[in-house]
Amino acid sequence: MESLIVAGIIVLFVLAIGIYLWSTYNGLVKLNLHCEEAWSGIAVQLKRRADLIPNLIESVKGYAAHEKTVFEEVARARAETLSAQGPAEAGAAENHVHSALKSIFAVAEAYPRLRASQNFVQLQGELVDVEDQIQGSRRTYNEGVGRMNTRIKMFPNTLFVRGLGFNEREFFDVPDPAPIAEPPHVQF
Secondary structure (H helix, E strand, C coil): CHHHHHHHHHHHHHHHHHHHHHHHHHHHHHHHHHHHHHHHHHHHHHHHHHHHHHHHHHHHHCCCCCCHHHHHHHHHHHHHHHHCCHHHHHHHHHHHHHHHHHHHHHHHHCCHHHHHCHHHHHHHHHHHHHHHHHHHHHHHHHHHHHHHHHHHHCCCHHHCHHHHCCCCCCCCCCCCCHHHCCCCCCCC
């Protein structure tokens, strides 16, 4: 009878560990998928912004064709955004894009006819909308990454989750947050 009780306790203990591992694994899979989905949202918005930039450049070129260095800087920043692999590179590219866009809007301020152009105003509005979406997606992504990283670092998870293929994820941070504090805009 005693051996039956001991065997029952062992079975319950193994069952509890199994349920814990199953629950932890499924929870981490869910968090990982949430992070992937959130990063996909960021990537879509970054691509959408990158697609707007050539139109913005063409709009400004019509009025300020001699600002070649500004256009080249914007084109380089756009290319950096499109080639970014992962949150760290995308964060660094964000600073460059925002600096470049501020330069283009600074050029636009010198041309009243450009600021009055319906095409330019529409592109500017779309750009502000995309920037808002990027910020929202970034918050969602970073929140998911924070939850996942916390789960991975918690004891006893930290003892075995890396063996199951789960590693901490990178936050989508920018090295210098000042350029992205607010979307680039021009005061008319």
